[in-house]
Amino acid sequence: MTGLDVDDLEALARLARLTVAEEDRATLLRQLGEIVGYLDALAAVEVDGVAPWEPSAPGAAPLREDLAAEALPVEPVLAGAPAAADGLVLVPRFVES
Secondary structure (H helix, E strand, O other): OOOOHHHHHHHHHHOOOOOOOHHHHHHHHHHHHHHHHHHHHHOOOOOOOOOHHHHOOOOOOOOOOOOOOOOOHHHHHHHHOOEEEOOOEOOOOOOOO
């Protein structure tokens, strides 16, 4: 195991704005521990002298040009938004002050 505990799980859930049911905590802690363990194993791999990955066909996936275009129509966008006011889409605050 990697040392994750219920306090860590609660902190992660709070950051992700998730509610974790009491009966799911043990399973989720085990799964997160496995993920962290896998990341620890990857971090332990010796990569000195290994060249960074490069695509086999340089330029094979060119980026499209950034062009100005018409804005989306406001009414359909607002109709699909979970919450809107005064012509704007409302989103929950995600940065705590």
